[in-house]
Amino acid sequence: MKNKDLNILQSFNILYLEDDKNLRLHTKDVLEDFVNNIYTVGTSTEAFNVLINNKVDVIISDILLENENGIDFLRYIKEDKNIQIPAILTTAHTDTKYLLDAIKLKVENYIVKPINIKELLNTLHDILLPVIQQKEIAKNNNVIKTISVVTDSKQVEVVNFIFNNLNDDNMLVASYSEIMEEINISKPTLIKLFKELAEKKILVKVQHKTYRFDDKSLNSI
Amino acid sequence: MIFNINKFLKYFDAIAFSYKTNFLIFIITAGMISITILSQVSIFSLKHDFDVLFEKRTKPLIELEKLKDTYKVNIYDTYYDIQQGDITYKNSKEVITLATQLINQSWTTYKRKTENKNYQPSYITTFITNLFPETSLFKVEKILERNIIRNIDKKILIISNTMSTINTLLEKDRYAQAFEHIERLNFEVKSINIYLTSLSNYDLKLAVNEKRKTEKVFNIIIIISVISIIFVFLFSIILSVLIINNFKKLHNSLEQKVALKTNELLKLNDSLEQRIKKEVKNSRKKDMIMFQQSKLASMGEMLQNIAHQWRQPLGSLTMIIQSFQTKMMHGKLTDDFVDRKVNDSLLLADSMSSTLDDFRDFFNPDKVKTKFLVQNCLEHSLELSKYLLEKEKITFSLKVKEDIQISGFYNELSHVLLNIINNSQDALLAKETNEDKLIYIVIKKVNDMAQIVMIDNGGGIPQDVMPKVFEPYYTTKYKSAGTGIGLYMSKQIIEKHMQGTITCKNIKHKLGTNNLYDCTKFIISIPLEQEEQDKHNEE
Numbered sequence: 001m002k003n004k005d006l007n008i009l010q011s012f013n014i015l016y017l018e019d020d021k022n023l024r025l026h027t028k029d030v031l032e033d034f035v036n037n038i039y040t041v042g043t044s045t046e047a048f049n050v051l052i053n054n055k056v057d058v059i060i061s062d063i064l065l066e067n068e069n070g071i072d073f074l075r076y077i078k079e080d081k082n083i084q085i086p087a088i089l090t091t092a093h094t095d096t097k098y099l100l101d102a103i104k105l106k107v108e109n110y111i112v113k114p115i116n117i118k119e120l121l122n123t124l125h126d127i128l129l130p131v132i133q134q135k136e137i138a139k140n141n142n143v144i145k146t147i148s149v150v151t152d153s154k155q156v157e158v159v160n161f162i163f164n165n166l167n168d169d170n171m172l173v174a175s176y177s178e179i180m181e182e183i184n185i186s187k188p189t190l191i192k193l194f195k196e197l198a199e200k201k202i203l204v205k206v207q208h209k210t211y212r213f214d215d216k217s218l219n220s221i
Numbered sequence: 222m223i224f225n226i227n228k229f230l231k232y233f234d235a236i237a238f239s240y241k242t243n244f245l246i247f248i249i250t251a252g253m254i255s256i257t258i259l260s261q262v263s264i265f266s267l268k269h270d271f272d273v274l275f276e277k278r279t280k281p282l283i284e285l286e287k288l289k290d291t292y293k294v295n296i297y298d299t300y301y302d303i304q305q306g307d308i309t310y311k312n313s314k315e316v317i318t319l320a321t322q323l324i325n326q327s328w329t330t331y332k333r334k335t336e337n338k339n340y341q342p343s344y345i346t347t348f349i350t351n352l353f354p355e356t357s358l359f360k361v362e363k364i365l366e367r368n369i370i371r372n373i374d375k376k377i378l379i380i381s382n383t384m385s386t387i388n389t390l391l392e393k394d395r396y397a398q399a400f401e402h403i404e405r406l407n408f409e410v411k412s413i414n415i416y417l418t419s420l421s422n423y424d425l426k427l428a429v430n431e432k433r434k435t436e437k438v439f440n441i442i443i444i445i446s447v448i449s450i451i452f453v454f455l456f457s458i459i460l461s462v463l464i465i466n467n468f469k470k471l472h473n474s475l476e477q478k479v480a481l482k483t484n485e486l487l488k489l490n491d492s493l494e495q496r497i498k499k500e501v502k503n504s505r506k507k508d509m510i511m512f513q514q515s516k517l518a519s520m521g522e523m524l525q526n527i528a529h530q531w532r533q534p535l536g537s538l539t540m541i542i543q544s545f546q547t548k549m550m551h552g553k554l555t556d557d558f559v560d561r562k563v564n565d566s567l568l569l570a571d572s573m574s575s576t577l578d579d580f581r582d583f584f585n586p587d588k589v590k591t592k593f594l595v596q597n598c599l600e601h602s603l604e605l606s607k608y609l610l611e612k613e614k615i616t617f618s619l620k621v622k623e624d625i626q627i628s629g630f631y632n633e634l635s636h637v638l639l640n641i642i643n644n645s646q647d648a649l650l651a652k653e654t655n656e657d658k659l660i661y662i663v664i665k666k667v668n669d670m671a672q673i674v675m676i677d678n679g680g681g682i683p684q685d686v687m688p689k690v691f692e693p694y695y696t697t698k699y700k701s702a703g704t705g706i707g708l709y710m711s712k713q714i715i716e717k718h719m720q721g722t723i724t725c726k727n728i729k730h731k732l733g734t735n736n737l738y739d740c741t742k743f744i745i746s747i748p749l750e751q752e753e754q755d756k757h758n759e760e
Contacts, residue, residue, distance in 0.1 A: 023536045033548065092529075113532060113536045115536060117543040117547060
């Protein structure tokens, strides 16, 4: 919870499969504050119904259910029904047999009871963060594409070139002529652009033909 | 001599004991027999000697006296009467003839008797007389006797001649001449009487002599027999003493041997006692260890049960505690929420606590017998092992035919029941078929016993294992799984603490289903409480 932004969980739905009524209730009480919706069920049949009728982002399941097995349920939906939803297993058993089955099913995490809520939330965060990030990237791409349509396309090309040629140390090693060989742009325009970037401390000249990109400077804009 | 005696004694010591006794018996018998024979022979020979003495010496004396009397009374007196004229010759003729005949008869009888060979002394007397020769006047006397007898013969002849002369003279009545001859006859009669007296004296002397001889023989025989008796007596005593000594020696050596053996036995006994003590101690120790082991084993199982029964409420509790933090974070920590969660937590904690109590009671040995219902105990045991049974998908059915109250140690019975349930469970787990796993339990009253019948379809106990199931340390399980003392301890508890019995056998049973299974059947019988029994009897 320290560094992770648990607010990202707010937009997701979770399915919680647990046969112990008490634990189910108390866990729901905790998790409902963090997520959009939590469906709590006691049997795999109920769980499957929820899965079909609702949008579920993560499944949390106990392994040892009354007369059935959480792993069997996961195997059923993943392999037979081809429903690929990230899953977390909780269990009181530290049996390696379950662990191996869990790994084969590409279960996201394996939490030993009693459940540490921080661990559970962190796992949820780790699972859901890429989903959020993918959404962000898609959004940003759209933004850039839209901007490049309404502004000078040559300048966008130069910015693209700069980011594509940054080395591991966020350094750009290139001369104007090299850039001009790649992009059909006039030298004055190029110099003006670099000057502008230098003023805003985005791309600072370190030495001849070497520039450093400072991503922190972007935040101050 | 002494050396020889010593040698003999040594030799005697060396011979076997039976020979010694035989020797003693032989000596005594031989001695007795010889003494008896000797005495008999002596008595008979002495009697013979006395008879001879009487026949040979006394009877002739009578004959001699007769002769004397005849001469004096018949002849002399008759002739004297004739001389005196008291009687006539004719009257006296017969008397004189008779006298002559008597004289002849007596004399011949005497001579026959003295010279009779039949009257010889006995062999013994002869033997002894020869052995102890006596210087006697016997030979001289013999000559004297012969002379006397010759003289008497002569005199008899003379007298008969004189008598015939007298008789012829008297017949011719020449009395004077006859009286003259009668005077001579008187003289002859007197002289023959003197001879006869001397002969009888001689005979008397001989008789006395022979009597002395006989006495001597008697004395010698007495001495010999006394000596032989003393000899036999002494020999017997010596032998007896020797044998008694031998006895003592034997006794002593035996006593020594016995003492030695007794000592050895005592030592052995001591060491045995120590060993037994040690073994008993060891076996007690083993029992203790065994008991501990069985306790630990069941404790392990109990712990597993406790762990499981605690896990769920513990999970909930953990969640509740964390929920306070998350609610706080979101500013949603309302009074209502706190109340709700605290109540839930307390309920959970209570259930955890009661679980602990259950198991703690289980491990506390009962100090006093209590009255309880058998089914309660069984239900409690099933409750305790419910987790493992459910985990292994074992279904159990309990059939209580009637409420049975017994008096005993609740927890111990609970241990036993759990133990058998665990055994059934292990048997069911080992089963490879896909049959249903069933445990079927019936509680009923049989006579004055409460009977708990527990049947599982675990396939039964193999025949070679069956006789050993109640033995200590016998286990069919892997070393890690069983200590092999469960059923042994169960038997001990049921038999020693509750005066009941526990048996097991293989049966075929349907267990309330349609299939026939190979089953193991355990029967625990516990005597009903006395009051219960009375009540039962009244009914």
